[in-house]
Amino acid sequence: MVPVVLATAFLASSAQPALAHGHQAGRGFDEPYSGFAPPSTRLRTTTPKEAGLNTAEIDAMLAELAGYLLPQPSGRPLFPGAVVLASHDGKVAVHEAMGHAVKYADAEGSELPPHQQVTMAPDTIFDIASISKLFTSIVVMQQVERGRIDLDATVASYLPAFAANGKEAVTVRQLLTHTSGLPSWMRLWRPYPDRESRIQAVLSVAPKAPPETLYEYSDLNLITLGVLVERVGGEPLDVLVREGITEPLRMVDTGYNPPASKLDRIAATEFQTDPARGMVRGSVHDENAWSLGGVAGHAGIFSTAHDMSVLAQAMLNGGTYDGRTILSRHTTEQMLTDYNAGFPGHAHGLGFELNQRFYMGALASPSTAGHTGFTGTSLVIDPLSRSFVILLSNRVHPRREWSNVNAARRAVTGRVAHALAVTPRQGATAWFAGRQDGTTATLTLPVTLRADSTRLGFHLFVDSEETDLLTLEVSRDGGASWEPQPFVVSSRGRISPHDGTISGFTGRHWQQAAAEIEGPAGEVQIRWRYVTDALHQGRGVYVDGIRLGDADGLLLDGERSPERFVTDGWSEASR
Structure with a gap:
């Protein structure tokens, strides 16, 4: 020694x-920040160079993403189209669209005639799938701030039906960190006939394991939280999200069940045969969320890259953006703190995933937060560099089995990380x-x-x-x-x-x-x-x-x- x-x-x-x-403007990768950005930080569009990012790396990232539009070894592209947005220190250095929002006519991948295909645009609206869980988590924490929810209280104290099958001890915090012991999923659109019976099925489900003995990422955790926050907040979940998040942050294209007037801007998802929905566009892709009327704690939100960037910067700012506060700094810090030290590899804050290399790539760290969505979406927020990366794709169009986009997720986060200087x-x-x-x-x-x-x-x-x-x-x-x-x-x-x-x-x-x-x-x-x-x-x-x-x-x-x-x-x- x-x-x-x-x-x-x-x-x-x-x-x-x-x-x-060779030092660029702004702080490099080897100059990590401590704490939140100033709450006055607002996003502004600039160039990669002005944002302190290496232009060659950003160009390479866009080229790499464009390459995924071409047939891969599977014979199919990774996705029909995508929108990517990256920001550093409040400067949006990348906001680009590529490919198609609508390309296919059926589950076999028959291409629509060119005049019927829809080109992807920077303001294309996407079904962001499980990134919706972050919105539910935020409205839960807003109710915590108001004293209506205690994170360490039992779920059954708010929803007595949840105590069924030995779940009396499960807490609200355990739902947020996926340590409740609930199974990951159950089919709701069959055999339950209506929303009420489907919610009852979720609340009465038998646990897979006792709480705090297993990490199991579960849609049922967030469906339950959606019901819980409606009970204590006195409003439907979509109203709580609108009043608590999207209206204060002026996220004008974000919400559940988008209106028909925006259909032309919405990316198509999957051609579904079970249930027989045909090509899904403008309606939530997730079958369980669809069966619950399009509004559920685990899925259902539609959004754009721009709107998501405002939420990301609000989190970097400690819960505030453009003079509007959706969370206190203390609550924001709680949401980005790991509560799963007992489950190595499954770091998790209150709603946010942490330090997940499989999609955060070279931006991963113990404080890097984010989430993915099954439809091909991801959000990665890196407080250490005060950067974030948003990748929105419609990789399930026309079929979910066609691809996995983790390689593309890592490509964008990796290139942004390397664009920051050491x-x-x-x-x-x-x-x-x-x-x-x-x-x-x-x-x-x-x-x-x-x-x-x-x-x-x-x-x-x-x-x-x-x-x-x-x-x-x-x-x-x-x-x-x-x-x-x-x-x-x-x-x-x-x-x-x-x-x-x-x-x-x-x-x-x-x-x-x-x-x-x-x-x-x-x-x-x-x-x-x-x-x-x-x-x-x-x-x-x-x-x-x-x-x-x-x-x-x-x-x-x-x-x-x-x-x-x-x-x-x-x-x-x-x-």
């Missing part, structure tokens, strides 16, 4: 202030790896040591999936074998030892690392080996300011001798 005193001393001697080489700590560039899955990248430094104890210091930035590992290694036999090299990391006043490997979320800021290489003088190889698994990426890893020294002084300054490094999968990056 590296002696902490020695490591700290060497770090102090090698640390240099960050330089501004500024080298020394000089104009830093060594970078980490844009591909299933790869091994090595940065190797052959060197002749002069003493039995040599100090190694370097700057380190790590933002990876937990299973994507960066390992510091040493070889003394020409690379035939390698041993992990322990090191210590100093980060904002905290010093932590590592056995040679580091991964995961480390705070989105540069750290200082040091190791003492013990052993006889002579030729060695030092390398940084970054191994990624088959799926998901973080922002990647950077190494900079590499220095070697011993009792006789400085042995190598990596900034002055970059040619001494042997790279395989690493490159010099200016951002």
Whole structure:
């Protein structure tokens, strides 16, 4: 293990202030914010460059999305069309539409004549599916603020029928965090004949497990919350959403059961045969929500990218937008706080999902919040960079089995993350790896040591999936074998030892690392080996300011001798 005193001393001697080489306007990815944005922050349209984003990354993101409109290995496109919107620091840098809102005539994918197809537009209205759960959660929390709901009270204390089948102990908080033990789903449009019997079926359902023993993402949790908030709020759910969210935020195209006057702007979803609804457009896609009259706690909201952007910025602002407050800062913070520490991999606030790499991609962090929708929609809010990304697609048009859009979701979040700069700590560039899955990248430094104890210091930035590992290694036999090299990391006043490997979320800021290489003088190889698994990426890893020294002084300054490094999968990056 590296002696902490020695490591700290060497770090102090090698640390240099960050330089501004290649730094963009605004804060970069390695300059995380703390807390909410000023409540006065309003969205304004600008260019990627003016927003502090790398234009090449944004162009590549749009090209990648456009590529999904073409036939994939399945022989079908990932989606007929999409709208993407991205914002950083209150600046909307991207709001683009592509493809078609309506393209197909039937479940087999027969294309409509060109004059009957509808081109996607930036203001196309989408069925956002399960993102509706966030609206229900917000109106629940509004009732909490008014003292009408206690998060830790039992659901049965508000809805006595819910106590059926041993659910007496389930709380409101457990419904919001999907730890209630309820099953994920049940069919409501058959065999129950009407809305009343369908709601009764949900309230009386038998649990799958006792509360707090299982994480099970469940539509039934939110259907129940929709009924509960109607009971305590004294108004139907659509009225509570309109009066509590969409009217204050002026989300003029957001709500349940859109009027016929807006049909021309609505993206089609699926051609349904069970139930026999034909091509669904302008009516909620989710069959259970449809059977409940289009208004339900788990689905039913229609919206546009612009409207969703206002909600996203309101959350970043701590519950306020344009002088209108829908939630207090304290309540907003509660909604974005993880209550599921006992269920690793299922971080969840009060309604919002947290840190879900499968769709948040390189923007994922313990504080990154969002939700997806089955129809092909997603919202990702990253408080650390005060950014958000909205992807709205109609991927179920004409059939739900045609595609899964998680790759597209990660493409947009990943490109936005990489569009935010990581500024080298020394000089104009830093060594970078980490844009591909299933790869091994090595940065190797052959060197002749002069003493039995040599100090190694370097700057380190790590933002990876937990299973994507960066390992510091040493070889003394020409690379035939390698041993992990322990090191210590100093980060904002905290010093932590590592056995040679580091991964995961480390705070989105540069750290200082040091190791003492013990052993006889002579030729060695030092390398940084970054191994990624088959799926998901973080922002990647950077190494900079590499220095070697011993009792006789400085042995190598990596900034002055970059040619001494042997790279395989690493490159010099200016951002």
